[in-house]
Amino acid sequence: MADRPDAARRADLQLDQPSGTRSFAQFLRFNPDAIGHYAELIARFLGTGRYLAIQTIIVIVWIIINVAWVALRFDPYPFILLNLAFSTQAAYAAPLILLAQNRQADRDKVQAEEDRARAAQTRADTEYLARELASLRVAIGELATRDFIRGELDRLVPPDDEAAARRKKERKRRREQQAREAAAD
Structure with missing residues (x-):
């Protein structure tokens, strides 16, 4: 095993061929x-x-x-x-x-x-997330909410007791509060 590097070195040294000329530029590398x-x-x-x-x-x-x-x-x-x-x-x-x-x-x-590439990737990710969020908002907007279902049930079944009237007033108060919060945002 130890003889192999020496043998490889000897194979590289071809004594039967003249060595190439070296220019001054090769010394200045x-x-x-x-x-x-x-x-x-x-x-x-x-x-x-x-x-x-x-x-x-x-x-x-x-x-x-x-x-x-x-x-x-x-x-x-x-x-x-x-x-x-x-x-x-x-x-x-x-x-x-x-x-x-x-x-x-x-x-x-x-x-x-690198900063430009990172900014472009961040922008693409942000746009993707915005599209996903918009699609979720559209999907949620098409779903029936709890207040909508209660309102429809109350409309179909007239309130005959005080508890139903209080629930209706409470829902109305909550809707008004949500409207005020939405207007504040």
Whole structure:
């Protein structure tokens, strides 16, 4: 079993055929997602107060060393080396920040498409439920309600006692109350 990987590797190495030429572009193959990830990390660090504080301290120390200590002076007054360092930093920071913004824009676009799809599905579900609710209301509206049946029975059988008269008054009061509640809604 342990011989199989070695045998497979040896089978891949065909010594009787010349190896292909490698171009310079093959050496420069990078994973764009990995580069973008690191670009975002750098861009996030460059946008923090911590970075600004560190950079300010470095610049102050740089200037103090080059102005106060004659023996350690490695970048005299116009601070050309410091300007070169800032220019190099800006030359690298700007494309990294743009790359991070492009990746964020791509993520925002995907998120917006997902939100649109979710909203469309929610709208379709809401419309379906509204249609179902409307059909239930129509179906219930066609059914005979308890009050309707009692009213029809009372109409067919005239009330001959006080209890029937009280029930009729109570039903009338309930209908009026329901009408007031319906009007309030």
